[in-house]
Amino acid sequence: MLDIETKQITIFLLVIVSLLGIANLNKDLVGLSVLGIALEDKNFEIEDNVINLNSLTLRQKIGQMIFTLAKIENRDLLQEMNIGGIYFWQKENEDVYETEIDYFQKEMEIPFFVGIDLEGCWNPFDNFEKFPAFNEIKDESDAYTVGKNHGEILKKLGFNINFSPVVDQEDTIWGCRSFSNNVAGNAVYYIRGLQGQGIIATAKHYPGKTLIGRDPHKSVEFSVIEDEDLEPFKWAANNNVGAVMVSHLVTSGKVDSGFSPSVVSGNVINGLKKDFDGLVLSDEVGMNGLKGVYSRDERAMYIDLVNAGNDVILDFRIEPWHLFKVVSIIENAVETGEISEERIDDAVIKILKAKGFKVKRKV
Amino acid sequence: MKLRDVNYILLFLGIVLVVNLFYPLSFSGNVVAENLGCEVNGNYVSDVNLCCSEMSKFLSCEDGVCVNGDYVISVEEDALDYCKERGYNVRY
Known part of the structure; x- marks a missing residue:
């Protein structure tokens, strides 16, 4: 009798371990489904472009705050989780971009933000479209033309947000990412050209001084922010730039991050929000400046990112289980009171408005 | 080995696989970021995660060197291994 029971237990455990093995090898929607982890149904109330915020669950609202990589194999999961934005790497040609973006956006009631870095130095469309580097831009009229040209190709391919322009005053590493003179003026005209084509511009990286070489032997360096570093951001805000990206630098001077990376400093982001009411995006969270600080406490990092005031979190880890974990961390933090649901709602309202919706709350 | 012992091993394996599904465990081959x-563009950048992130943008690279217009980034094998281990989609 005991032998039969033991054999039955062995068979049962073999089946379970096999299924878990499959899930581990293929950590995607299939893997999660094997464990019966249900993803929530979407019952969005959208009429005449007016969306009822209360028709999104907490997890679906948190999903909107995540901007991740557009890996085609993850498309179903990204759709199911109601992820807010997808970022594209360089692709072979225009057709690949158009086809993949179309595939991602298919049947999405709340469309993805579709973003890329089409910047001063980095041109992901180098295979089929050439643009001048930002340090080659001569004047404001030139800046406007480049912005307009960037916007035209982005619009054509299906993008709706560009992580550009870089508005640092000095670039000692790349030498071509930022404007070589009149940074504030050129940035404004670039933004006008880009946003005139319906693409959201992103002034980065607040509060500046992010493109300067650093001493690799120092674990933490303070960047002293001056008025001239902030000027391009103020001008961009006054000219309705859609988004600002916040850096991981520890800063002092005119913007004091209080020994923390700027992106998790409420002081920094609240200061930004005094003059700016658009989207606040974190720089990608995988980089040393932030990751190094939170190496032992990933949960605290995501909570601090939300509480500091970021509306959108750029997280380019491509494993689907990681996204599931991030959403769960933030959801749990709301449930325990570490993050207020009002903070989440404020961010999501801005996101939905940037996506073209009017937002209401109806019980 | 008795069947009961096999069951204990399978149970342990099952627990490890469940944990690894949500919190991947690293058993070996960790390249240290320091x-x-x-x-x-000829200037040294000490933030290896930034390097990985930037390299991931390129469609193709050769022998750890990626070129896009005026933008040239190059990494040594150690850094490349680090990027790959961390799951960055670096092409090389």
Whole structure:
């Protein structure tokens, strides 16, 4: 009798371990489904472009705050989780971009933000479209033309947000990412050209001084922010730039991050929000400046990112289980009171408005 | 080995696999991030995660060197291994 029971237990455990093995090898929607982890149904109330915020669950609202990589194999999961934005790497040609973006956006009631870095130095469309580097831009009229040209190709391919322009005053590493003179003026005209084509511009990286070489032997360096570093951001805000990206630098001077990376400093982001009411995006969270600080406490990092005031979190880890974990961390933090649901709602309202919706709350 | 012992092993394996599904465990081959970086347009960048992130943008690279217009980034094998281990989609 005991032998039969033991054999039955062995068979049962073999089946379970096999299924878990499959899930581990293929950590995607299939893997999660094997464990019966249900993803929530979407019952969005959208009429005449007016969306009822209360028709999104907490997890679906948190999903909107995540901007991740557009890996085609993850498309179903990204759709199911109601992820807010997808970022594209360089692709072979225009057709690949158009086809993949179309595939991602298919049947999405709340469309993805579709973003890329089409910047001063980095041109992901180098295979089929050439643009001048930002340090080659001569004047404001030139800046406007480049912005307009960037916007035209982005619009054509299906993008709706560009992580550009870089508005640092000095670039000692790349030498071509930022404007070589009149940074504030050129940035404004670039933004006008880009946003005139319906693409959201992103002034980065607040509060500046992010493109300067650093001493690799120092674990933490303070960047002293001056008025001239902030000027391009103020001008961009006054000219309705859609988004600002916040850096991981520890800063002092005119913007004091209080020994923390700027992106998790409420002081920094609240200061930004005094003059700016658009989207606040974190720089990608995988980089040393932030990751190094939170190496032992990933949960605290995501909570601090939300509480500091970021509306959108750029997280380019491509494993689907990681996204599931991030959403769960933030959801749990709301449930325990570490993050207020009002903070989440404020961010999501801005996101939905940037996506073209009017937002209401109806019980 | 008795069947009961096999069951204990399977149970342990099952627990490890469940944990690894949500919190991947690293057993070996960790490349340490310290002292790793890359060269961007001739200038050294000590943030290896930034290097990985930037390299991931390129469609193709050759022998750890990626070129896009005026933008040239190069990484050594150690940094490349680090990027790959961390799951960055670096093409090389």
